[in-house]
Amino acid sequence: MNYILIDKDTIKRRVQDLGRQISNDYSDCEIHMIVLLKGSFIFASDLIRELTPNVRVEFMKLSSYDGQNSSGQIKIDQDLDCDIHNKHVLIVEDIVDTGLTLNTLLDVLHQRKPASIEICSFLDKPSRREAPVNVKYIGFAIENVFVVGYGMDYCQMWRQCPDIRVIDDH
Ligand code: IMP
Ligand code: MG
Secondary structure (H helix, E strand, C coil): CEEEEECHHHHHHHHHHHHHHHHHHCCCCCEEEEEEECCCHHHHHHHHCCCCCCEEEEEEEEEECCCCCCCCCEEEEECCCCCCCCCEEEEEEEEECCCHHHHHHHHHHHCCCCCEEEEEEEEECHHHCCCCCCCCEEEEECCCCCEEECCECECCECCCCCCEEEECCC
16 A cells, blocks of 8 residues: 655645744854755755755765665765865755664764754654664654655655655555
């Protein structure tokens, strides 16, 4: 079975809310947004248009050494091409699952001495957490189901779906 968990109008309203909240929190500084490829590209492109502070957009691509299973061994496939020293960094992620990816990434980025780092994730699956990660901005918390759409994929499919769908035949 395959059904809509979050429809596109609900997504739109929530992204507007997040945009207001983040704009308020960063009203006196520039945001160095780090968009984690590929899954968060649609969320980030909607979110950025709801932000009033100046936003610099950078991309990183991370992967897990053992493919599908999160191992905590994170490989940087594409790094930043800018210096984040003394900058206010906002990481934009599609979904936090075990937390292993972001936990490792935070260690890497903290070594570069930014002024601050916060995370904005469109979805969160708190019941799956294995590594602690403080996610300041969360679009929606969901149960332990596999979702696709709004940039998220299963085997590189479904990213273009405008709603979040649960697929249990994956
Ligand atoms: P983790 O938090 O290190 O376990 O990994 C999170 C990453 O796993 C996300 O950025 C997604 O790429 C992927 N992921 C986890 N759950 C889902 C899902 O339900 N659908 C699509 N991708 C997912
Ligand atoms: Mg991701």
